Amino acid sequence: MRLRQDTDIVEFLRKVGGCRGDVVFTTEENDVLNLRSTLSRYVFIMLQENTRMFQTSTVTVSDPRDRLMLAPFLED
Amino acid sequence: MGSVAERIALFRELLGSVGNICLTEFDSDYELINTGGASIDIIPLFFVVNGGKELEWMPVNEDENLKPLKRSSGPTVFTNPLGLAWLSDVEVRDGRIYRIYLLGPVFLDDYSVRRIEHELDRIQVSLTIKRSFLDIIRIMPVLTVNRFYEYGIMLRCCLTGERISIDDFIRPELSWMPRENGECFQKRHGTFRSESAILKLVEDGNLSYKEEMKNLAVTGEMGRVSNGDYLRQAKNTVIIFCALCARAAIRGGLDSETSYELSDGYIRQVEAAENLAQVDEVNKVMLDDFIRRVHRLKTQTGISPQIRQSCDYICLHLSERPDIHLLASRLGYTDYYFSSKFKKETGMTVRDYATKRRMERAGELLRDSNMDIQEIAAALGFGSQSYFGEVFRSETGMSPTRYRKCRE
Numbered sequence: 001m002r003l004r005q006d007t008d009i010v011e012f013l014r015k016v017g018g019c020r021g022d023v024v025f026t027t028e029e030n031d032v033l034n035l036r037s038t039l040s041r042y043v044f045i046m047l048q049e050n051t052r053m054f055q056t057s058t059v060t061v062s063d064p065r066d067r068l069m070l071a072p073f074l075e076d
Numbered sequence: 077m078g079s080v081a082e083r084i085a086l087f088r089e090l091l092g093s094v095g096n097i098c099l100t101e102f103d104s105d106y107e108l109i110n111t112g113g114a115s116i117d118i119i120p121l122f123f124v125v126n127g128g129k130e131l132e133w134m135p136v137n138e139d140e141n142l143k144p145l146k147r148s149s150g151p152t153v154f155t156n157p158l159g160l161a162w163l164s165d166v167e168v169r170d171g172r173i174y175r176i177y178l179l180g181p182v183f184l185d186d187y188s189v190r191r192i193e194h195e196l197d198r199i200q201v202s203l204t205i206k207r208s209f210l211d212i213i214r215i216m217p218v219l220t221v222n223r224f225y226e227y228g229i230m231l232r233c234c235l236t237g238e239r240i241s242i243d244d245f246i247r248p249e250l251s252w253m254p255r256e257n258g259e260c261f262q263k264r265h266g267t268f269r270s271e272s273a274i275l276k277l278v279e280d281g282n283l284s285y286k287e288e289m290k291n292l293a294v295t296g297e298m299g300r301v302s303n304g305d306y307l308r309q310a311k312n313t314v315i316i317f318c319a320l321c322a323r324a325a326i327r328g329g330l331d332s333e334t335s336y337e338l339s340d341g342y343i344r345q346v347e348a349a350e351n352l353a354q355v356d357e358v359n360k361v362m363l364d365d366f367i368r369r370v371h372r373l374k375t376q377t378g379i380s381p382q383i384r385q386s387c388d389y390i391c392l393h394l395s396e397r398p399d400i401h402l403l404a405s406r407l408g409y410t411d412y413y414f415s416s417k418f419k420k421e422t423g424m425t426v427r428d429y430a431t432k433r434r435m436e437r438a439g440e441l442l443r444d445s446n447m448d449i450q451e452i453a454a455a456l457g458f459g460s461q462s463y464f465g466e467v468f469r470s471e472t473g474m475s476p477t478r479y480r481k482c483r484e
Binding site: 009010029030031032033037038039040042043045046047 | 121122156158192195196199200201202205208209212
């Protein structure tokens with residue numbers, strides 16, 4: 001799943017904070033950020049300025065229930 | 077005293093003049109109004125993405141449709157697991173929140189910065205990304221805890237004219253702080269195994285300890301044992317290590333009183349240290365001293381506990397001329413009986429024994445410390461450097477200067 005272009009990053013990360021399992025952001029160059037970690041979350045914020053990287057990266061969740069919670073921020 | 081806006085503007089300017097400290101300004105709806113000197117736009121975002129918990133503590137007007145969980149009424153301090161800290165306070169107009177100010181992020185010790193650098197290596201991202209992130213982290217100011225609170229007191233004074241103290245700050249319970257999912261900081265502390273191995277070297281009086289320690293897989297770092305002062309962190313680390321070494325030496329056979337007294341002496345030296353280099357120096361000398369004392373005990377056979385105790389006493393007071401009467405009376409012996417027994421068991425007179433130990437100590441200090449020869453002579457109770465040199469030469473066959481050069 002990819003992040004929607006108009007995603008509110010702050011709101012998205014708040015939702016991630018409420019997820020049950022891991023939420024992993026993977027870039028095309030295979031950079032992997034587990035957004036449950038504060039440090040990874042900060043790196044993620046830094047990356048948001050690189051629009052192209054954001055558009056080509058994917059988000060995966062380890063707990064299927066989290067997919068529903070994050071659905072508003074993800075493309076179908 | 078001008079308006080709040082003027083005072084805040086001046087305060088912001090003053091903060092900017094002493095470091096890269098941001099004072100971010102939000103309206104009562106948490107809309108960003110002023111990034112407050114942040115040289116990088118994303119820095120203010122660091123606060124709101126900590127996990128969202130901080131916002132539960134941030135003040136809101138009562139009629140807001142937000143859950144009033146733990147709304148703070150005073151300046152509030154926030155920290156996160158990365159060691160970043162913020163301080164928030166509000167400007168109230170007509171009984172309602174008008175502006176919210178956020179001071180930070182800052183680090184409260186430079187240890188946190190190093191830890192982030194270390195933890196970053198464990199995240200699977202490219203070197204370019206790591207470097208860019210570190211560039212952001214490194215511009216964040218490092219403040220002492222007291223200085224941080226002082227800025228909070230100044231901020232409150234700018235906002236209300238009120239004079240508050242450190243006790244007036246609200247510190248949200250740490251229980252809600254986001255903990256890492258075992259992925260971050262899991263191996264922060266050194267392993268118990270390597271720590272035990274080092275202490276075993278002390279217990280065994282192993283003189284090859286330097287080589288052995290090189291082969292130890294020492295991982296992790298000391299935990300945070302100070303409130304942000306890097307020198308305090310170093311001192312506390314050495315004090316803890318010193319206490320552990322003292323216990324290991326006792327297990328190795330060193331008389332407990334001697335060991336405690338040694339430990340107390342080294343702790344006083346650590347406390348007197350004025351910089352990291354001096355703390356390191358005490359640490360090095362302390363470890364070496366404990367190991368050598370245990371080694372000496374283990375290699376000395378046929379010596380009674382009473383004479384061993386006297387030997388320890390002499391070694392603890394190398395800067396003093398050995399007092400046979402004092403040593404004898406400590407054991408309840410006559411001077412003559414003590415002197416004879418001492419010579420019979422050690423093969424040396426008390427005076428020769430003390431000189432030998434003083435010269436051994438001099439050798440250690442020449443080899444392992446940066447103390448100059450005059451200081452070493454004084455530390456070992458010699459009235460002059462020339463007399464020290466003469467005694468040292470007669471024991472080792474070379475001058476202190478030559479001895480030091482040969483071992484560099």
